Amino acid sequence: MTGYDKPLPKLNSDTRPFWEGCKKHELRFQRCLGCGHVIWPSSIICPKCHARDTEWIVASGHGIVYTYATYHVAYHPGFLSDIPYVVAIVELDEGPHLLTNIINCRVDDVKCGMDVTVVWEDVTPEISLPKFSPD
Amino acid sequence: MSLKDKYAIVGVGYTQQGSVPGRTSLSFHLEACVSAIADTGLKKDDIDGLICYRHFPASSDENDLTPFKVAEHLGISPRYIYQDANCSRSNLQNAVGALEAGLCNYVVISFGHNALSSDSLFYLLDEFSGDDAVFGHFGATGGYALPARRAMHEYQTGPDTWKHIAVGQRKWACLNPNAVMYGKPMTFEDYMNSKWIVEPFRVPDNCLVNDGGRAIIMTSLERARDLKHKPAVIMGLGAHHPCLDIKYATAMAGPTGAKKASEEAYKMAGITVNDVDACEIYDCFTYTVEVTLQDYGFFEPGQGEDWFKGGTIEPGGRMPVNTSGGQLSEAYFMGLTPLSEAAMQIMGRCGQRQLGPKTKTKEPEIIICSDNGGILQSHSCCILRRL
Numbered sequence: 102m103t104g105y106d107k108p109l110p111k112l113n114s115d116t117r118p119f120w121e122g123c124k125k126h127e128l129r130f131q132r133c134l135g136c137g138h139v140i141w142p143s144s145i146i147c148p149k150c151h152a153r154d155t156e157w158i159v160a161s162g163h164g165i166v167y168t169y170a171t172y173h174v175a176y177h178p179g180f181l182s183d184i185p186y187v188v189a190i191v192e193l194d195e196g197p198h199l200l201t202n203i204i205n206c207r208v209d210d211v212k213c214g215m216d217v218t219v220v221w222e223d224v225t226p227e228i229s230l231p232k233f234s235p236d
Numbered sequence: 237m238s239l240k241d242k243y244a245i246v247g248v249g250y251t252q253q254g255s256v257p258g259r260t261s262l263s264f265h266l267e268a269c270v271s272a273i274a275d276t277g278l279k280k281d282d283i284d285g286l287i288c289y290r291h292f293p294a295s296s297d298e299n300d301l302t303p304f305k306v307a308e309h310l311g312i313s314p315r316y317i318y319q320d321a322n323c324s325r326s327n328l329q330n331a332v333g334a335l336e337a338g339l340c341n342y343v344v345i346s347f348g349h350n351a352l353s354s355d356s357l358f359y360l361l362d363e364f365s366g367d368d369a370v371f372g373h374f375g376a377t378g379g380y381a382l383p384a385r386r387a388m389h390e391y392q393t394g395p396d397t398w399k400h401i402a403v404g405q406r407k408w409a410c411l412n413p414n415a416v417m418y419g420k421p422m423t424f425e426d427y428m429n430s431k432w433i434v435e436p437f438r439v440p441d442n443c444l445v446n447d448g449g450r451a452i453i454m455t456s457l458e459r460a461r462d463l464k465h466k467p468a469v470i471m472g473l474g475a476h477h478p479c480l481d482i483k484y485a486t487a488m489a490g491p492t493g494a495k496k497a498s499e500e501a502y503k504m505a506g507i508t509v510n511d512v513d514a515c516e517i518y519d520c521f522t523y524t525v526e527v528t529l530q531d532y533g534f535f536e537p538g539q540g541e542d543w544f545k546g547g548t549i550e551p552g553g554r555m556p557v558n559t560s561g562g563q564l565s566e567a568y569f570m571g572l573t574p575l576s577e578a579a580m581q582i583m584g585r586c587g588q589r590q591l592g593p594k595t596k597t598k599e600p601e602i603i604i605c606s607d608n609g610g611i612l613q614s615h616s617c618c619i620l621r622r623l
């Protein structure tokens with residue numbers, strides 16, 4: 102892959118299962134077998150009940166914009182041509198709050214509460230990024 | 237046993253501040269500590285406790301700044317030494333705890349940073365952002381923009397509220413010759429016409445980036461009586477650290493840690509919000525001031541604009557806030573910007589900006605202060621009173 106000049110996620114034993122799911126265009130989360138809480142970010146324990154047994158679920162990819170920030174400056178040269186761009190927290194139907202970008206939408210049209218669905222950007226052979234687009 | 241009225245801030249140390257190129261962060265710590273020690277009349281060998289605020293990543297031409305280095309250059313060997321790593325704001329609590337436990341008798345708390353004139357903040361951005369950078373999310377401005385936007389959605393706050401904070405604090409800065417923004421007044425129009433950084437924040441919603449340092453000295457009220465200045469007595473302390481990374485927060489518009497922290501502090505002090513004469517609030521962003529005062533009980537969510545408008549927090553206003561200009565308009569020294577100003581106001585040493593007849597405000601008996609760390613992850617509240 103050449104030409105992708107933005108930061109990439111750091112893969113480790115905690116984060117790798119999520120990003121491996123993304124590579125297959127799946128949003129994977131752990132669900133606690135003790136209390137049913139959907140755990141995010143992934144962990145070896147459930148923060149609600151400290152159970153260690155979890156199952157992996159695949160989220161529907163639908164959610165709402167919980168909040169967002171519109172960047173008018175580029176803190177990294179890779180984002181210079183993107184400004185203004187929107188960083189958002191999407192509240193997924195399954196519960197987790199995911200930091201992402203809202204794309205395919207004018208920045209001034211983004212609103213809290215707006216329905217959005219995941220769209221995938223394959224940025225390297227290993228990494229696909231879940232971004233969101235208005236329904 | 238209650239800690240009320242047992243400990244006090246007894247001295248404040250200032251440095252050159254603003255644009256002060258060619259200086260290391262260490263040199264600002266040292267200048268601040270030496271001037272704070274001199275301010276109390278103590279000798280350096282009396283100082284047996286040293287607490288340094290966390291250091292941001294060192295600039296490329298400096299080594300990591302540790303309290304060992306600060307002590308080494310001050311020529312002291314304290315009995316108690318501590319530095320936080322990631323903006324967990326417990327420095328005041330640690331100082332009081334160490335004094336109460338008899339671990340030391342005189343503690344200096346210091347901060348210094350060549351933030352403006354070095355490349356240190358560039359490294360901070362990298363360290364701070366982690367995997368959020370994958371989606372172009374960087375630093376504190378973006379970090380606080382998220383809860384600020386959520387608050388706009390939930391209770392209709394926004395720039396029309398925050399302009400009163402930015403402009404009001406600037407008026408205080410214009411009475412403070414030490415302030416970076418001294419002599420640079422700002423109108424509502426200036427505020428509204430300034431550039432977006434990360435929307436909903438414009439340039440004047442952000443704290444300053446400056447060189448300099450600040451230090452305070454704390455001891456017991458008993459020991460304070462022998463020192464140069466009338467002490468600023470700690471009557472209430474409280475803290476709450478939500479810790480949760482803001483991006484996972486499901487109640488992002490508040491309440492923040494400020495709510496429980498202030499409840500605890502009011503309880504220790506035996507007062508209510510109605511007894512407070514002035515506020516010195518950690519103001520990394522204008523919104524931080526709004527949400528902190530809201531959680532401290534000055535107004536309900538959504539009532540901020542009405543509460544602030546008409547010059548409430550300004551010279552001559554009924555509830556002065558951030559009377560040095562604060563981090564928005566004086567200078568950024570973490571929690572020491574609000575704490576040191578509160579102590580100086582209580583001591584009556586603030587010159588032109590002194591609360592009282594000079595600024596057509598009430599003479600301060602009681603001032604509430606805040607410190608805040610991370611993205612609303614750590615909150616510490618302190619109530620100071622005049623003896």
Ligand SMILES: [Zn+2]
Pocket residue numbers: 133134135136137138147148149150151152
């Ligand atoms: Zn659980």
